[in-house]
Amino acid sequence: MYVAVKGGERAIESAHAWLAEERRGDTSISELGIPQIREQLKLSVDRVMAEGSLYDPDLAALAIKQSRGDLIEAIFLIRAYRTTLPRFGASSPVDTGAMSCDRRISATFKDLPGGQILGPTFDYTHRLLDFKLAAEGELPQAPTREATPGNVPHVTEFLNREGLIEEAPHDDTPPPDLTREPLEMPADRALRLQALTRADEGFTLGLAYSTQRGYGRNHAFVGELRIGAVAVEMDIPELGFAIEIGEITLTECETVNQFKGSKTEPPQFTRGYGLVFGQSERKAISMALVDRALRWEELGEDNVGAPAQDTEFVLYHADNIQATGFLEHIKLPHYVDFQSELELVRKLRREAGATETQEAAE
């Protein structure tokens, strides 16, 4: 005799307990601490902060531990936590020109005021597995020198002074807030950049790469890439002036792109922009390329039908939390829909069979 399936509740509890056990793994191996993750898996922490759009290295490290290293799951935990946080206000725009740079490179000028600073990069390492790392207890020492005093101006400012690059006029309009208003088209650049900065790194990389391969090509040079700490300031109404409330690490990428001109306007380079929490170079460069591709309309370029030119396509599919949720929901039961499809297919097949028999009889 048939007994309907019951016990969803118990199954869920047991599954969660099993998950907790698996998360801990072999208990004879010492447990990973939050500070270890924060310090030694920093780039994972940075990605979780960037795509989770919450700057808190300790929480990001906790999320990575809780998610067993599944970064999208960790980003999800951070996003869900972020929803519950009250809003105290908005900071003043950060001044990336005043960044204390750990890394600052330009691909367009060999040398420039402020100098090229390679910083902690994988760029020129040989990608050979370093078996020394498998042995513990290594204490690497990097040589140090005094920081050069003085400004590190943006590369695009040099070009701007000569009128060689399009103006990026200062604009005090408060940007729209994607986390407080539904995303609606058409999306202006501020909104697009906001969506891109927390977009999935892989998706953004793939789109950026597609522009390089000819799907909406815009000939990007990395005018400048800089990584470092900037102060976050906030206006306190009671005080009547802005105070520094903290410091965050950012990666900023400005690309110098193919120029355009018309009969009335002389040729000028154009810009793409990327700004991401933490040290997230690949993401920042990708973001700049995609930003530039999405600007085809305001720059009077042709729409060649490339995916990276399609604002709706890019913005509606860039969020990995939306994407993964919807993708994985097809694991949920769909008995009811499937049942109705079953009925329909059976009915259609029955009728098709009847027609055939009839035709054969005729």
Add this chain to the structure above:
Amino acid sequence: MTDQAYNFAYLDEQTKRMIRRAILKGLAIPGYQVPFASREMPMPYGWGTGGVQVSAAVLTPDDTLKVIDQGADDTTNAVSIRTFFERTAGVKTTTRTTDASVIQTRHRIPEEPLTDNQILVYQVPIPEPLRFLEPRESETRKMHSLEEYGLMHVKLYEDISRHGHIATSYAYPVKIEGRYVMDPSPIPKFDNPKLGDMAAIQLFGAGREQRIYALPPYTQVVSLDFEDHPFEASKADHPCGLCDATDSYLDEVIIDDTGGRMFVCSDTDYCAARQAAGFKGKDAA
């Protein structure tokens, strides 16, 4: 066992107000999709975040909540959402349709007719009925605002010309009060006739797609069709194996590996109530 770390029903009051405004607008313009700033919830998009936000916004401490998925109270996702509200809102929960004041559902409308003291909250994956005909949101919104629904019938026409029938068996599009074409969420078309003229308030929440829409009580809902190919609410042609009901939507259950199967009510509460009242199907123990 309410979790004190969170506000009543998880969302902060400001967010709930924003959602209530969207709900009121939806009720004022039946079938119109109201954009709302969907929040990230502690469950994945696509798993009922829209429904959960709508439920959170309408729940009061005195409410009794029922959550069903595929008609059943004990499917895993229904259990998970019910537990969520037990934890964050501390409201009473029930599996009995008649005892509930708010019912959150995925893919079904309960068999028991609902009353004017009840709210039915649907989880919606894709709120746009025109989406698979026209992928662009900017274009579909224009089609709705200009009432350009010819394309919807082209789809139905194509179905008939290919299959001899309208080959849409769930998420069957409906027209509301002669104006907006609406996706009723992926309920089987068997449930479509229950949408219209319902005493309860019906609210639809799509979290990922950031849309809320609504049907006030006793709204006219018409399933799209052709005069010579009228809409038909169909189901498996069997009585329920457990309670012998002939008027309920049935799940097909495979019971052995030689093709044996039986049909049982997808609405578990309806089935249990009938069995308790002494009805017995041919497969009942």
Add this chain to the structure above:
Amino acid sequence: MRPLLSVQGVAKRYGAHIGCADVSFDLYPGEVMGIVGESGSGKSTLLNCMAGHLAPDAGQVVFDTRAEGPKDTVTMSEPERRMLSRTDWAFVHQHARDGLRMGVSAGGNVGERLMAVGARHYGEIRGKATDWLERVEIDAARIDDRPTTFSGGMQQRLQIARNLVTGPRLVFMDEPTGGLDVSVQARLLDLLRGLVRDMGLSAIIVTHDLAVVRLLADRLMVMKSGRVVEAGLTDQVLDDPQHAYSQLLVSSVLQV
């Protein structure tokens, strides 16, 4: 008699470039107007301004609507204009794939306009679609096939059927025979001439092909650099062109 369409001072610029300027004419019911000129002469810009696909910078496009009489379609609301373009207006694109739904069967393509204006009887829609396929010389047995399986000429004829099924009062045609082989063109022209005569259609046809206007148009406008340089009865303009540009245009083609 009141003109069906009255165009007054229509102009459209693209930056410093003139798309079309200062175009005025009247089209009377049952009349076919041809607009000829080389590519870049502004004839397509003008057509798109009249059909509501482009917003002109200046001028009026007054259409004699069924309900309210003459009305400027440039200033009417978008819903009204879109309603016009799926009822009383039709637009035949040069490339059939711009005017057809390539993923929808031939029957669905023809039936769409009927359904858009409220037809809800499958059998009747199908009957009308069958009838129209036959009128444009497409085998009715192909009704459930998609246009992707059709030849270029068949696709164009399907596009015409799809447009004419609701009995529009004004048809805009943009190079309807462009891109087709010469023999296919001849058959299409013949078909169009029959339809125009039988249905008493009013039409505006943009083309660079003088043979097309010779066969179809009652009157002719010659455009150059965005302006109308000569207008008159078709035979008159073609046989005795006054403007130097018209003379050049006429002499550069074989007479039909």
